[in-house]
Amino acid sequence: MESLASFFPNLALGFQTAVSLQNLTYCFIGVFVGTVVGVLPGIGPLAAIAMLLPATFNLPPVGALIMLAGIYYGTQYGGSTTSILVKLPGESASVVTCIDGYEMAKRGRAGPALAIAAIGSFFAGTVGTILIAVAGPPLAEMALKFGAPEYFSLMTMGLIASAVLAHGSMVKAIAMIFLGLVFGIVGTDVNSGMSRFTFGASGLADGLSFVVVAMGLFGFAEILANLERQKEASTRDLLAKKIEHLYPTLKDLKVSAGAIMRGTAIGAFFGTLPGAGPTISAFSSYALEKKMAKHPEEFGTGAIQGVAGPESANNAAAQCAFIPTLTLGIPGSGTMALMLGALTIQGIAPGPQVMTQRPELFWGLIASMWIGNALLVVLNLPLIGLWVKLLQVPYRFLFPAIMVFMSIGVYSVNNLDLDIYMTVFFGFLGYVFIKLKCEPAPLILAFVLGPLMEENLRRALLISRGDPTVFFTRPISAGFLIATILLLIVMIMPNVRKKREQVLVEEGTG
Amino acid sequence: MSLKIKSQEDFWAGIMFIGFGIIAVVVSRDYPMGSAMRMGPGYFPTWLGIIMILMGSAVSAMAFKYEGEKVGKFAWKALLLLGLAFSIFAWAIDNIGFIPALFILIVLSAAAGQQFRVKEVLILSAVLIAGSWGLFIKGLELPFPLFWWR
Amino acid sequence: MHKLTRIAVAALTAAAVAAPVGAANAQVYPNKPIRLIVAFPPGGSTDIIARLVGQKLGERVGQQVIVDNRGGAGGTIGTELAAKANADGYTLTMGTTSTHVIAPAAYVKVKYDPIKDFVPITLVASTPYLLVLHPGVKANSLKEFVGLVKSQPGKLNFASAGTGSTTQLAMEMLKIAAGIDIVHVPYSGNGPAGTAVMGGQVQALFGSMPAVLPHVKAGRIRPIAVGTAKRSSALPNVPTVSESGYPGFEVSLWLGFFAPKGTPDPVLRKLYDELTGIARSPEMKEQFERNGADAVTTTQVELSRLMKTELDKYGKVIKSAGIQLK
Numbered sequence: 001m002e003s004l005a006s007f008f009p010n011l012a013l014g015f016q017t018a019v020s021l022q023n024l025t026y027c028f029i030g031v032f033v034g035t036v037v038g039v040l041p042g043i044g045p046l047a048a049i050a051m052l053l054p055a056t057f058n059l060p061p062v063g064a065l066i067m068l069a070g071i072y073y074g075t076q077y078g079g080s081t082t083s084i085l086v087k088l089p090g091e092s093a094s095v096v097t098c099i100d101g102y103e104m105a106k107r108g109r110a111g112p113a114l115a116i117a118a119i120g121s122f123f124a125g126t127v128g129t130i131l132i133a134v135a136g137p138p139l140a141e142m143a144l145k146f147g148a149p150e151y152f153s154l155m156t157m158g159l160i161a162s163a164v165l166a167h168g169s170m171v172k173a174i175a176m177i178f179l180g181l182v183f184g185i186v187g188t189d190v191n192s193g194m195s196r197f198t199f200g201a202s203g204l205a206d207g208l209s210f211v212v213v214a215m216g217l218f219g220f221a222e223i224l225a226n227l228e229r230q231k232e233a234s235t236r237d238l239l240a241k242k243i244e245h246l247y248p249t250l251k252d253l254k255v256s257a258g259a260i261m262r263g264t265a266i267g268a269f270f271g272t273l274p275g276a277g278p279t280i281s282a283f284s285s286y287a288l289e290k291k292m293a294k295h296p297e298e299f300g301t302g303a304i305q306g307v308a309g310p311e312s313a314n315n316a317a318a319q320c321a322f323i324p325t326l327t328l329g330i331p332g333s334g335t336m337a338l339m340l341g342a343l344t345i346q347g348i349a350p351g352p353q354v355m356t357q358r359p360e361l362f363w364g365l366i367a368s369m370w371i372g373n374a375l376l377v378v379l380n381l382p383l384i385g386l387w388v389k390l391l392q393v394p395y396r397f398l399f400p401a402i403m404v405f406m407s408i409g410v411y412s413v414n415n416l417d418l419d420i421y422m423t424v425f426f427g428f429l430g431y432v433f434i435k436l437k438c439e440p441a442p443l444i445l446a447f448v449l450g451p452l453m454e455e456n457l458r459r460a461l462l463i464s465r466g467d468p469t470v471f472f473t474r475p476i477s478a479g480f481l482i483a484t485i486l487l488l489i490v491m492i493m494p495n496v497r498k499k500r501e502q503v504l505v506e507e508g509t510g
Numbered sequence: 511m512s513l514k515i516k517s518q519e520d521f522w523a524g525i526m527f528i529g530f531g532i533i534a535v536v537v538s539r540d541y542p543m544g545s546a547m548r549m550g551p552g553y554f555p556t557w558l559g560i561i562m563i564l565m566g567s568a569v570s571a572m573a574f575k576y577e578g579e580k581v582g583k584f585a586w587k588a589l590l591l592l593g594l595a596f597s598i599f600a601w602a603i604d605n606i607g608f609i610p611a612l613f614i615l616i617v618l619s620a621a622a623g624q625q626f627r628v629k630e631v632l633i634l635s636a637v638l639i640a641g642s643w644g645l646f647i648k649g650l651e652l653p654f655p656l657f658w659w660r
Numbered sequence: 661m662h663k664l665t666r667i668a669v670a671a672l673t674a675a676a677v678a679a680p681v682g683a684a685n686a687q688v689y690p691n692k693p694i695r696l697i698v699a700f701p702p703g704g705s706t707d708i709i710a711r712l713v714g715q716k717l718g719e720r721v722g723q724q725v726i727v728d729n730r731g732g733a734g735g736t737i738g739t740e741l742a743a744k745a746n747a748d749g750y751t752l753t754m755g756t757t758s759t760h761v762i763a764p765a766a767y768v769k770v771k772y773d774p775i776k777d778f779v780p781i782t783l784v785a786s787t788p789y790l791l792v793l794h795p796g797v798k799a800n801s802l803k804e805f806v807g808l809v810k811s812q813p814g815k816l817n818f819a820s821a822g823t824g825s826t827t828q829l830a831m832e833m834l835k836i837a838a839g840i841d842i843v844h845v846p847y848s849g850n851g852p853a854g855t856a857v858m859g860g861q862v863q864a865l866f867g868s869m870p871a872v873l874p875h876v877k878a879g880r881i882r883p884i885a886v887g888t889a890k891r892s893s894a895l896p897n898v899p900t901v902s903e904s905g906y907p908g909f910e911v912s913l914w915l916g917f918f919a920p921k922g923t924p925d926p927v928l929r930k931l932y933d934e935l936t937g938i939a940r941s942p943e944m945k946e947q948f949e950r951n952g953a954d955a956v957t958t959t960q961v962e963l964s965r966l967m968k969t970e971l972d973k974y975g976k977v978i979k980s981a982g983i984q985l986k
């Protein structure tokens with residue numbers, strides 16, 4: 001590879017471009033705005049970048065891109081903060097962080113959880129940046145090899161793996177997956193253009209938005225549960241437990257190191273695929289860590305690997321999402337489409353020629369990505385003290401504030417009142433789930449992946465004119481299906497099942 | 511084997527799954543089924559519904575075999591007040607404006623809590639509304655009307 | 661009902677607070693921020709063009725133009741909202757072929773009338789559609805492509821950005837004109853549809869210029885015809901469909917500004933002057949070109965006429981293709 005030989009001179013050029021005072025300032029503004037926006041639930045990177053896009057029209061191209069990219073990964077960082085502190089996942093990839101991150105916070109370990117998320121993200125961001133620089137174009141080719149059969153097989157694997165997310169009854173977890181698939185169907189069917197399960201509401205024509213489902217099932221339901229617990233205990237506030245460590249202990253770091261590396265690898269692999277890269281990465285990483293852990297029963301009750309792995313995976317994937325965007329001009333998500341729009345407005349046509357025609361821009365962006373990630377750690381580690389202080393605020397002040405952020409966040413997505421009514425519905429449903437000990441995480445994954453799965457299943461059969469063998473004759477698709485079968489065998493294997501049952505009994509009696 | 515519900519949690523969870531399954535099957539009857547190889551829009555949801563019903567039955571059946579817990583009481587007051595707070599906010603924000611909508615939301619939410627001290631809630635409202643105004647309206651330029659006169 | 665109460669409340673407050681302002685109002689338009697409803701989520705090409713023009717309009721009239729994204733249901737939710745908004749010039753919408761022609765024709769229940777509920781101000785841009793093939797397809801011209809499809813009817817596939825999208829309708833029009841049988845495979849948006857053709861999952865796509873142009877330039881897909889009446893300045897070597905043997909064929913996506921019916925004439929005139937000025941400025945022309953769009957301006961009458969012709973044209977295609985969205 002030519003790019004490999006000229007890697008260091010190129011990188012030097014990149015740093016030269018990025019490390020001007022002006023560009024550092026743009027980078028800082030972007031990262032700062034991104035963190036603020038990421039902490040607010042509902043207002044994701046897409047909305048933030050769209051809102052700030054006009055402000056960048058008059059900036060020089062490098063500065064504009066550096067700032068927008070800063071916002072992008074700033075929001076990735078910010079999103080994990082609310083997931084850990086108050087169980088408000090801003091996007092589907094953060095749902096996993098909620099599971100163990102919030103449990104850690106409840107046990108007075110919000111500090112280590114936030115810190116490990118930041119450290120893991122930084123490591124993953126660094127690796128992701130290097131990958132974009134040295135292996136962008138060949139990795140991007142992979143995105144083109146993914147057709148409908150490949151996507152279907154990948155989604156199937158993701159769904160089977162998600163059953164591992166629950167730490168209670170397996171049957172209930174699988175039932176929740178199917179319920180998630182049903183909720184995913186709401187909206188316009190891509191293949192026929194027909195509206196399904198919308199009950200005549202045009203606001204549902206584009207489906208239930210993720211923010212609505214997640215805010216309801218996690219945020220809203222959690223407030224209800226907390227108010228109730230408070231009443232029963234009628235003592236001090238739940239979240240304001242005494243804090244032992246603000247930062248991770250050496251043991252925490254040791255346990256997390258492997259999880260961070262594995263998570264990064266997973267994220268780098270799935271991140272280049274257009275579509276649900278970050279989400280699949282985060283869930284896969286969680287499933288893997290739980291399988292590899294010495295004490296899998298700790299997962300779901302505040303295991304630090306359950307935060308470190310998925311957060312790294314999520315961030316590596318978010319970083320690698322730039323690969324198809326920059327090198328092929330294929331945006332993997334709405335946010336990437338917007339970045340692409342920003343590029344064209346600045347007069348840059350993305351594609352393989354970007355690296356040769358505008359090297360200062362390409363390498364400047366790469367260097368600034370790394371600088372942005374470093375700035376985020378610098379910005380976030382000291383903030384942890386502040387965030388943890390926030391949990392000391394009495395709950396009777398905290399929960400109305402969460403209600404305010406949730407309502408504005410949900411409403412700002414589409415400016416649609418129906419979205420808020422649906423949040424209430426999912427809030428009530430989430431409360432019922434808590435009462436019936438049904439865990440919502442598998443449901444959310446199925447909700448996100450289900451529509452993609454059905455869409456691609458039907459598309460694959462449409463293109464093959466009804467021949468189901470396409471799923472086995474195409475090598476990548478076959479590979480995912482074999483992995484799925486292996487996963488199933490591992491799950492059903494006697495000794496593994498015994499372990500699960502043990503867990504089940506422990507929890508039933510505990 | 512006696513026919514006594516040993517786990518209320520599982521029993522009702524199963525009923526819930528069956529319920530959603532039935533809704534899915536019934537609503538899907540309006541959509542063309544197609545065939546396995548040329549699926550119509552009704553195919554996927556119908557089968558999902560049927561599987562849901564089967565899974566729900568399995569979960570409910572387990573309730574007769576394995577010991578479990580009783581379903582706890584529902585916090586009706588909090589459910590009602592928080593639901594109302596959100597619903598009124600949804601209507602209010604576009605009709606009487608951002609600031610009054612937030613005020614109603616905060617007061618109703620606070621009422622769902624343990625203690626409700628008027629002075630405290632008023633101060634909390636003022637702080638939260640001022641903060642939200644600065645952050646969302648001034649900072650992020652969200653296009654919400656502030657009051658009914660916009 | 662809520663609109664009435666709002667008007668009543670607004671009227672009362674206006675009367676109470678500042679009685680003399682009323683008379684001066686029209687002259688100083690605009691004296692508060694203007695809301696520009698975009699019926700699509702942020703990030704799409706309609707949104708980007710709306711933000712580009714909105715920004716400039718704001719600078720010219722000395723008031724902020726706030727883009728209000730009300731996406732959903734093929735653009736019908738936002739457009740319906742715009743139709744019902746106060747006709748005072750402070751709510752405008754970015755109307756497109758999708759919202760003002762295709763949606764009313766293809767959706768079973770659309771609660772606005774594109775002609776009766778709106779006054780057109782002017783078009784600002786139009787994007788051509790380009791017929792592209794996967795490089796492995798053995799056809800270098802439209803004629804060869806039609807011949808290829810005819811030799812194996814029902815065997816080849818074309819991608820679209822969704823059922824009822826312009827990308828589908830453009831191909832449906834070609835299917836009628838050339839009498840060919842090629843299977844429609846809908847994707848969710850322009851991006852995935854373009855990727856599918858590049859990866860060879862499907863053979864053809866009638867894609868919008870901004871979405872496919874970069875890939876054409878990179879040599880990953882082969883352009884064989886453009887759907888506009890004249891050749892595109894971006895690809896002068898690519899012939900039009902109409903010159904390739906199907907005269908009269910024309911498909912493009914236009915974007916323009918619309919106000920609710922009843923908006924005062926002085927306001928409309930002011931907006932017309934400013935918007936056409938913006939669309940004609942070299943700076944905006946260059947920006948549009950980068951996004952694959954051409955700057956276009958029209959008078960009110962021209963735009964009304966265009967809408968009527970297109971409603972008729974697309975209505976026929978939608979009927980013959982059996983598209984009915986509910």
